[in-house]
Every structure is written in structure tokens, then in C-alpha cells.
Amino acid sequence: MFDLESRLLQQRESDLYRSRRIAESGSDVRMRIDGKDCLVFCSNDYLGLASHPDVKAAFISAANEHGVGSGAAHLVTGHHRAHHALEEELADFTGRERTLLFSTGYMANLAAVTALTDRHDEVFGDKLNHASLIDAARLSEARHIRYKHADDSALEQRLATSSAKDKLVITDGVFSMDGDIAPLPALSAACRRHNAWLMVDDAHGLGVLGRHGAGVLEHFAMHNNDAAVMVGTLGKAFGTFGAFVAGSESLIETLIQKARPYIYTTALPVAVAEATHASLKIIQTDSGRREHLHELIKYFCQGAAQLGLPLMPSATAIQPLLVGEAVRAVAMSENLLKQGILVSAIRPPTVPDGSSRLRITLTAAHTRKDVERLLTTLEVLV
Structure with missing residues (x-):
């Protein structure tokens, strides 16, 4: 017989259990998730066109x-x-x-x-x-x-x-x-x-x-x-x-x-x-959307470097912050959410053991002030 309860318990104990969040608004950089207003940095809507x-x-x-x-x-x-x-x-x-x-x-x-x-x-x-x-x-x-x-x-x-x-x-x-x-x-x-x-x-x-x-x-x-x-x-x-x-x-x-x-x-x-x-x-x-996105990417990377944040090498809209252990990545994601910022924790088996991370994604719908808020919050958490 399939012992599914034991398998699920093992997932929880390994800090690898996945849970769905419930969005109460349309895809955007500002959303209501699980009853909380959030600034979202985990969307793949890179040009902000889902709500255009x-x-x-x-x-x-x-x-x-x-x-x-x-x-x-x-x-x-x-x-x-x-x-x-x-x-x-x-x-x-x-x-x-x-x-x-x-x-x-x-x-x-x-x-x-x-x-x-x-x-x-x-x-x-x-x-x-x-x-x-x-x-x-x-x-x-x-x-x-x-x-x-x-x-x-x-x-x-x-x-x-x-x-x-x-x-x-x-x-x-x-x-x-x-x-x-x-x-x-x-x-x-x-x-x-x-x-x-x-x-x-x-x-x-x-x-x-x-x-x-x-x-x-x-x-x-x-x-x-x-x-x-x-x-x-x-x-x-x-x-x-x-x-x-x-x-x-x-x-x-x-x-x-x-x-x-x-x-x-x-x-x-x-x-x-x-x-x-x-x-x-x-x-x-509308090339302005791409240009704005790439300006934000440079701005975020420069700010992260000044703060000593352990970003992985990337020049794209995907900016992973390397954390290490899954339990720490989950804790950081939850702490960000308490501050009204949603960033997903990525854990094994999606990434190799020991390389759990916060997967930060930037979009053309973000502003410099949004990025500044993220950097200020990360400075305290890391």
C-alpha cells in the first residue's frame, strides 16, 4: 500500500513541503495574497503585460x-x-x-x-x-x-x-x-x-x-x-x-x-x-518597457553589491539570492511576507541540495521605489 502520509510528513520535516497561496487580485506587482496586500517580486510577467x-x-x-x-x-x-x-x-x-x-x-x-x-x-x-x-x-x-x-x-x-x-x-x-x-x-x-x-x-x-x-x-x-x-x-x-x-x-x-x-x-x-x-x-x-526593466536590473544589482547581498551571477530579470539551507530560505521568505513583500523560496529538488535561494524577479511594472524598498528590507534580513 502507498503510505502517502509518511511521505508527506517527510516532506514537512525536510522543509520541502509546498503550499499554495491564494491570490485575491489579478496578476500585477501589487496583489492581495492570502488576505494580505503584497509587493510582488516573484512574477514572470516581465513586461507587465498581463494587466495591460x-x-x-x-x-x-x-x-x-x-x-x-x-x-x-x-x-x-x-x-x-x-x-x-x-x-x-x-x-x-x-x-x-x-x-x-x-x-x-x-x-x-x-x-x-x-x-x-x-x-x-x-x-x-x-x-x-x-x-x-x-x-x-x-x-x-x-x-x-x-x-x-x-x-x-x-x-x-x-x-x-x-x-x-x-x-x-x-x-x-x-x-x-x-x-x-x-x-x-x-x-x-x-x-x-x-x-x-x-x-x-x-x-x-x-x-x-x-x-x-x-x-x-x-x-x-x-x-x-x-x-x-x-x-x-x-x-x-x-x-x-x-x-x-x-x-x-x-x-x-x-x-x-x-x-x-x-x-x-x-x-x-x-x-x-x-x-x-x-x-x-x-x-x-514599446521598447521603453524593456529599457526600464534593464535599468531596474542594473539598479538592483548595484544596490545588492553595495549591501553585500549574495546574489548569484545574473544580468537578467531573474536575480537569485543564495541562502543555502531550505529552512533558512523559507524563514526569509516568510519574514519578507511579514513586511508585505512576496518572494518565493526555491528549494530542492528544484535546485541542488545546499543551494536554496530566494528567487527575486523584476518586471517593467516595478518602480525604483519598489526596488529600494526590497533592498532596504533585505539588508535587515540577510
Whole structure:
């Protein structure tokens, strides 16, 4: 018999128990959580678009016209002209031949890896990849080979000893718990030398990095053939919901034919597609949001350095404050909440043992005064 109570007790005793907080207001930097007004520094709504009036208006208008559900999978009756138009717009934005919409970034990663590889192939993944990439490699049945975090030399060594005909390298663009950026030019060069494909999950770079917000590949001025597969999510900087895979015509057609998470899933609501169209337009025309965000990142990092706060090396909106033990990370998060500031404590197994942290995220909706308040409060706690 499954002794679930003992398992749960062990989670509690190890300070690894997870609890849900109840939000009583919409996604924003100021929210009411569990009955308490909070200044939020743990949202992935990097550009503050989830509550943008144009994005909300587009959603409401589409819901009024088309309803709130798509009714079926894309390959049945769920593929609306709004989905199709958004795919074309995202292809133009990312500079790819085509894109394909998915319900979540998790499903997009599962779809791409499992559709491209099988037990005869090898998948090479960064040791700090997101859980969805790790699970995708496992479900693919390909041999999963992990290399040292952000180490192109380690990847090169593993590729050099591979005898697999088809090899796929998978990596986060911006690592979600550390905030650092993968060395994509070096990884891509290693892939070219060993006839491997590179797949980049740009969940935390898209909309934020690059001159036009096209993500980590634009940040490095890389060409499309430098990374055959790109995955982007819409629930972070875009402020809506869902994800997409971008690549060649043949890649997208392969996913339509073979990707189970695409074939057997109900399509996104049309209202979400139309809201995303509105947010994409803002990303393309309002560079001020990105500029403000990057100014806040620099301001926070400078302030933290002056205070001697143990930030992990990151130049992105994800600014992890290394704490160490899970019990201390939880205590610090709770103490911040008592001061009206919400920051999540990140513990194993999400991060390695001994590296629990406060995962601080900055957004374009924050102000300098918000960041000053956070720094002042952290100075007392650390």
C-alpha cells in the first residue's frame, strides 16, 4: 500500500513541503495574497503585460465574439483563423519559417523532443535544464546524456564520443532558477562540428532580451540555422498563456504529424490568441518597457553589491539570492511576507541540495521605489 502520509510528513520535516497561496487580485506587482496586500517580486510577467488594457480588451472582445473555449484539438475543429494568424506573426517576429502553438511551454518541450528523437538517438542536456526538458528527454526514450552547466567544452567531449546518427542538444536560453544565459554561440559551434541539432527553450528570454525583444538568439545576433528548434512561452513576458515551437517548414510539419502533446490536446481559446496578438504588438512597438526593466536590473544589482547581498551571477530579470539551507530560505521568505513583500523560496529538488535561494524577479511594472524598498528590507534580513 502507498503510505502517502509518511511521505508527506517527510516532506514537512525536510522543509520541502509546498503550499499554495491564494491570490485575491489579478496578476500585477501589487496583489492581495492570502488576505494580505503584497509587493510582488516573484512574477514572470516581465513586461507587465498581463494587466495591460489593450491586452485585456483584446481578450474580452474575442471572448464575446467566439466564446471562452476552443472546443477541440487543432486537428479537429479547434484551429481558428486567430491561431493561424498568430502563428504567422510569431514566425515573423522570431525570423522563422513557421511556428506551432501549444497549450503550455512544458507541452511544447515534450512535443519537440519526443517527436524528433527515439531510442536510437541521443539527447544532450545541460544539468540545470528546466524540468520540462529533462522529462522530455526521458519520455523520448533516447539516451539522455547530461553535461556540466553552461560548459560548451563538456558538451563537446560528449558529442565527440557519440556514435548516434541523430543528436539533439537541448538547453534553456535563460536558466529559470539561476538567471544566467546559456553560451549559445559556443554550444551552436559544437553542434555544427558534430552534426547535432540545437534546441533552445527561450521561456525567460523572449520579449526581454534582444534589441527587438526576440530573445536570447537575437541577444547573441545568432542566425536561425544556429539553433534548429526554438521554444517560446507566452505566459511570461507576453503576459498571456501558452507557448510555441519555431523552426523550419519541415520541423513544424513533423510536429503536426507526430507530436502527441499537440495532436491530443484541446487548442488554446481564441481569446488567448487575440490577447497574445495584442501583447506581441506592444512588445514590437514599446521598447521603453524593456529599457526600464534593464535599468531596474542594473539598479538592483548595484544596490545588492553595495549591501553585500549574495546574489548569484545574473544580468537578467531573474536575480537569485543564495541562502543555502531550505529552512533558512523559507524563514526569509516568510519574514519578507511579514513586511508585505512576496518572494518565493526555491528549494530542492528544484535546485541542488545546499543551494536554496530566494528567487527575486523584476518586471517593467516595478518602480525604483519598489526596488529600494526590497533592498532596504533585505539588508535587515540577510
